[in-house]
Structures are given as C-alpha cells and as structure tokens.
Amino acid sequence: MNKSDSYLLVTGGAGFIGSNFIKYYLSQYPHAKVVNVDKLTYAGSTFNLESVADHPNYHFVHADITDEKAVDRIFNDYPIGGVINFAAESHVDRSIEDASSFVNTNVMGTMVLLQIARKVWTEQGILKAARFHHISTDEVYGSLDNDEKFHEQTPYDPRNPYSASKAGANLLVKSFGYTYGMNIVISSSSNNYGPSQHEEKLIPTIISNALRHNPIPIYGDGKNIREWLYVEDHCRALDLIFHQGQSMESYNIGGGNELKNIDLAVKICEILDNNYPDRKGSLNSFKDLITYTEDRLGHDRRYAVDDRKLRGAMGWQPVVAMENGLEETVEWYVNQWTPTSR
Numbered sequence: 001m002n003k004s005d006s007y008l009l010v011t012g013g014a015g016f017i018g019s020n021f022i023k024y025y026l027s028q029y030p031h032a033k034v035v036n037v038d039k040l041t042y043a044g045s046t047f048n049l050e051s052v053a054d055h056p057n058y059h060f061v062h063a064d065i066t067d068e069k070a071v072d073r074i075f076n077d078y079p080i081g082g083v084i085n086f087a088a089e090s091h092v093d094r095s096i097e098d099a100s101s102f103v104n105t106n107v108m109g110t111m112v113l114l115q116i117a118r119k120v121w122t123e124q125g126i127l128k129a130a131r132f133h134h135i136s137t138d139e140v141y142g143s144l145d146n147d148e149k150f151h152e153q154t155p156y157d158p159r160n161p162y163s164a165s166k167a168g169a170n171l172l173v174k175s176f177g178y179t180y181g182m183n184i185v186i187s188s189s190s191n192n193y194g195p196s197q198h199e200e201k202l203i204p205t206i207i208s209n210a211l212r213h214n215p216i217p218i219y220g221d222g223k224n225i226r227e228w229l230y231v232e233d234h235c236r237a238l239d240l241i242f243h244q245g246q247s248m249e250s251y252n253i254g255g256g257n258e259l260k261n262i263d264l265a266v267k268i269c270e271i272l273d274n275n276y277p278d279r280k281g282s283l284n285s286f287k288d289l290i291t292y293t294e295d296r297l298g299h300d301r302r303y304a305v306d307d308r309k310l311r312g313a314m315g316w317q318p319v320v321a322m323e324n325g326l327e328e329t330v331e332w333y334v335n336q337w338t339p340t341s342r
Contacts, residue, residue: 020194037063090162219261
C-alpha cells in the first residue's frame with residue numbers, strides 16, 4: 001500500500017475528543033485522508049464536525065464498531081493504514097446504572113477492530129508498519145490518596161464499570177501486540193475539557209446549570225481532585241504519540257492542573273460572574289447555585305498522571321493555561337445557550 005494513498009481510521013470521531021482530533025489532524029496535514037466511523041449515540045454528533053464535513057479527504061461512516069461486517073466493509077472500501085480508537089462509552093454514571101453497553105463497546109468493539117485490522121494488515125503485508133493507537137483513560141489506575149501520581153507502570157485498579165471496561169480493552173490491545181506483532185500504542189489522559197463536550201460531563205454541567213439557574217450538583221464533600229487537560233493540548237499529544245510513539249508502549253498525558261471539584265465549580269462561577277453579569281438575573285452570584293449532593297458510588301478520590309515519559313521522549317507540554325481554557329470553554333457554551341433552553 002502506498003502510504004500517501006492510505007486512510008487513517010478514526011473511531012468515535014463524532015464525540016468530543018475524537019471530533020476535535022479530526023479537525024486538528026486535517027488542519028495539520030491538509031493532504032491526509034480520514035475515515036470517521038461513529039455509531040452516533042447520545043455522546044456523538046455530526047454537528048461537531050460541520051467545519052470539515054465538505055473536506056474532500058474526510059469521509060464519515062455511520063456504523064457500530066461491534067458490527068464485524070460493517071468494520072470489515074470499511075477496511076475493504078478504504079485502504080486503512082492506521083487506526084486511532086476513540087470509540088467508547090465513557091460516562092461513569094451511566095456505567096454504574098448499566099454496565100452492559102460499556103463492556104460491549106469498550107471491550108468487544110475494540111476486539112472487533114483488532115481482529116479485522118490484524119487480518120487485513122497481515123494479508124497486505126503491513127502488520128508491523130500500520131499503527132493501532134488505542135485511547136484510554138487515567139481512570140484505569142484507580143484512585144490516589146496521597147501526593148503521588150499514576151505512571152505508565154502503575155498496576156490497573158479500576159473502581160467502576162467504565163474504567164474496568166477500559167482496562168480490559170487496554171489488555172486486549174497489548175495482547176495483540178505481544179501475540180501477533182501488531183504495531184500498537186496506548187495513551188491515557190487526565191480529564192479533558194473544552195468546547196463541544198457533552199453536557200453530562202462535569203464542566204459542561206456546571207456551566208449549563210448555571211446558565212439555566214438550576215442547582216449546580218457537586219458530589220459528596222466536593223474535595224475529589226481531578227487533573228484537567230485542554231482538548232487541543234490532548235490532540236497535539238496524540239499526534240506525536242501516533243507518529244513517534246514506540247510500539248508496545250503506553251504514554252500518560254496530563255494537563256498539570258489539579259483541582260478539587262468544588263474549586264473548579266467556584267472558578268467557573270467566577271468567570272460567569274465577571275464576564276456575563278447580565279446572565280445572573282436575580283442571583284447575587286452563580287456560586288449561590290452550588291449544591292452538594294449524595295456522593296457517587298465508587299467515587300475515586302484523586303487522579304493525577306506522571307507524564308514525564310511523553311514530555312521527555314517527544315518534547316510535548318500543554319500550552320493552554322487552565323484559566324484561558326476555562327474562559328474559552330465558558331464562552332463557547334454561553335454562545336450556544338439561548339433563553340429557550342432553560
């Protein structure tokens with residue numbers, strides 16, 4: 001296969017991170033060819049990709065990665081020279097309510113992709129050259145109770161069905177590398193944020209509830225800590241890992257911004273207070289809407305990743321400061337919001 005003629009298969013590319021990556025990738029590599037396969041569940045929307053919908057090198061396929069016939073057809077219709085697997089059920093609360101779709105998509109779907117990629121790439125003689133990049137999460141490592149950080153050798157210790165399904169998928173990917181010699185790489189990032197994220201995630205929930213003057217729910221005591229990564233910084237890291245990462249290696253990606261959930265909510269409310277005072281109505285401050293709720297089942301106390309491996313090997317570092325990233329994110333949601341959505 002001529003590399004210039006090959007396509008990058010992006011799964012789950014209509015979701016938050018996947019859609020941002022496709023837009024980033026096509027802007028960085030104008031001659032690149034991308035096939036996006038997405039099931040278009042509640043978390044995915046073609047609206048996220050309107051800016052590239054007419055790009056001559058962008059193709060969208062509405063399909064489920066668990067559908068073997070559909071995935072096989074994609075590999076036959078397009079000369080796929082690499083895969084970046086974003087496709088996943090990722091909303092923790094939904095996994096607690098029902099784990100079945102998480103196991104099906106995150107584990108079985110990954111297995112289908114691996115098996116068909118291995119078969120086709122073996123037949124084409126490009127098995128060791130074609131890259132399979134699996135997107136994971138820092139949640140596979142469990143929870144931190146001290147000042148340490150997760151590193152790439154930290155044993156998996158998932159605490160909810162979502163993270164357990166992602167850990168299982170990671171192990172499958174690694175097994176295909178060991179067993180068949182596939183050119184695999186895995187990346188695990190801290191919590192992402194930015195424009196167009198699904199409203200059920202924490203930062204969009206805080207913003208949208210504030211704009212609707214609804215209670216802003218904070219689990220437990222609000223002191224659970226997450227490390228935040230702006231989505232564009234994540235996309236730059238993925239680009240480097242896909243092209244330069246060592247086969248069979250895992251890479252952590254962190255934003256270096258650790259915040260308690262309550263402190264994050266306060267920061268967002270202050271941005272709204274300062275930049276959009278006309279939205280407050282009768283409120284003295286959007287902070288008045290912050291409400292503590294019953295803690296989530298299996299709620300991990302702290303996540304933070306040690307990403308010195310990525311920074312040292314590829315010179316990556318985040319460039320978007322948390323304050324700037326939050327302001328841009330808030331601005332995007334304010335522009336999307338209309339009074340009729342209250």
